[in-house]
Amino acid sequence: MLSDKDQKYIENTFMYHPPKEDQPKRYEILRSDAKRLATVILDLCPESRERSIALTHLETAVMFANAAIARNE
Secondary structure, three states: OOOHHHHHHHHHHOOOOOOOOOHHHHHHHHHHHHHHHHHHHHHHOOOOHHHHHHHHHHHHHHHHHHHHHHHHO
16 A cells, blocks of 8 residues: 555656646746757767767756656646
């Protein structure tokens, strides 16, 4: 049987979180800044496994930053 804490975690993690107040603007700032950094990475780094991983981690960082906003406000 799940604890109340675990149940709340599951509910919060796997539910739809409609945007509130200024959240869409903040999501856009995160995406825009990440897009600029992705452009810099593509411009400065040679095509390689490491560059691909850097871009994947950047994408992951934006997704988790957005999730932090959505899930915790």
